[in-house]
Amino acid sequence: MxxxxxxxxxxxxxxxxxxxxxxxxxxxxxxxxxxxxxxxxxxxxxxxxxxxxxxxxxxxxxxxxxxxxxxxxxxxxxxxxxxxxxxxxxxxxxxxxxxxxxxRGILVLHASAVSSNGHAIALCGPSGAGKSTLAAALCQTECNFIGDDVAAIQLNTGGKPVLWPDSRSHRLWADTIAHLGLSERQGQSVRNTIQKYHIEPECEAKAMPLSTIVVVRIAEQAGQTAAIEPCSIVDAAALLRAEVYRHFLAKCMGRDAALFKQISDMLSQVRVLRLTRPREPKRLPETLALLRQHIAEAH
Structure with a gap:
């Protein structure tokens, strides 16, 4: 075994x-x-x-x-x-x-996650929004990797939301690996038919208190600058319901009422930010600088 x-x-x-x-x-x-x-x-x-x-x-x-x-x-x-x-x-x-x-009744978001100063930050968004890229770039500085693509969240015995650790590797496309200078940590391909590879991270080994959720989207127009805005609880609840991992499946499993309560309980203690990032890969540093600023302000 x-x-x-x-x-x-x-x-x-x-x-x-x-x-x-x-x-x-x-x-x-x-x-x-x-x-x-x-x-x-x-x-x-x-x-x-x-x-x-x-x-x-x-x-x-x-x-x-x-x-x-x-x-x-x-x-x-x-x-x-x-x-x-x-x-x-x-x-x-x-x-x-x-x-x-x-x-198992666990709240699970379509998110990559990192930690900073003992707190977890979840990066949500649809496929292609750049969650994994942002997480990898943050982990090259002051953050540590928690998980990629799937973030499991529960309330601990004290009623505080925590994000559970994960031993699955970070998965990045070949061009992102080259852009971030991670070739030395590149492992085997995720699937034989695609150029996406496992990257061995240094993972957190314990549950981390969740302080911030960032919902990531790509700017609609080229040349648009990076921007972050806080979300009201009402807007955050709607955004996060859409970010539940395989949300249509969860709905079919009869999880809607339970998910509404779990998200509501979490939002009383977690801030939600909406990040718009430029389309151009060369402008990643601009997005990271803004994101790091807001992460630092949380602590």
């Missing part, structure tokens, strides 16, 4: 999880990942879509020619790969593990 820490959960796997650093723990595992044959359909689905289906306790993800992945009761993931396990891994660690977090 191989041991991992993913979104704060103790995970054991029957096979190596590419792009995830092994983690030692002595307590009982909370999640088991295994290989095994899977059917094309669930026995009693309550909802069926072209590539996935739901039952009361299970989620089945189907990618023809790649894999079928079943997530059960928030504690078991079964992989039936039709190609290399490496090509199936982004789906297992992405959508499938996101479904598992939803099954």
């Amino acid at each position: 191989l041991h991992y820490l993913i979104s704060g959960l103790r995970v054991v796997s029957d096979f190596p999880l590419s792009g995830v650093a092994e983690s030692a723990f002595s307590a009982d595992p909370e999640v088991h990942i295994r290989r095994g044959p899977l059917p094309d359909t669930l026995g009693t689905p309550v909802l069926a879509k072209p590539n996935w289906m739901l039952s009361e306790q299970d989620f089945l993800l189907r990618m023809p020619g790649i894999a079928r992945i079943q997530v059960s009761r928030g504690c078991l993931i079964t992989l039936d790969a039709e190609c290399s396990e490496a090509d199936a891994m982004p789906f297992l660690l992405g959508t499938a593990f996101g479904a598992l977090l939803h099954q």
Whole structure:
């Protein structure tokens, strides 16, 4: 058995999880990942879509020619790969593990996360907004890496929102790696068919109090300057509902009411900023300077 820490959960796997650093723990595992044959359909689905289906306790993800992945009761993931396990891994660690977090009732955002001065900062936004790039650039200075793409958030025993650590590697496109000078830390490709690579980070090993969420968007026009503005609680609630990881799946799983409460409870203690970043990659330093200023002001 191989041991991992993913979104704060103790995970054991029957096979190596590419792009995830092994983690030692002595307590009982909370999640088991295994290989095994899977059917094309669930026995009693309550909802069926072209590539996935739901039952009361299970989620089945189907990618023809790649894999079928079943997530059960928030504690078991079964992989039936039709190609290399490496090509199936982004789906297992992405959508499938996101479904598992939803099954466990955890608030999970589509976000990269870093820490600064003992506090976590989550960078939300759609694919292509530059979350991973901004996180990687921040980690070249005063910040430490917490996680990439998926951010699991819960209230601790004191009622404070914390962001859980993750041992999944940072994943960046080849041109971003070159631009940030990270070639020496470039690992294997995320999938054989794309030029996106694992970057080995120095990860935080404990839950971090969450102080700031930054919702990132690309400027609509070329030449537009970087800008950050605070969001009201009402606007922040609407923005973050859209940033829930695989939000349509969460809705289909009946999570809407619970997510509304979780986001509301979090927003009473966390500030939300909206960042507009220039389109041009050469203007990344401008965005970073503005972002660092607001991170520093929080502490």
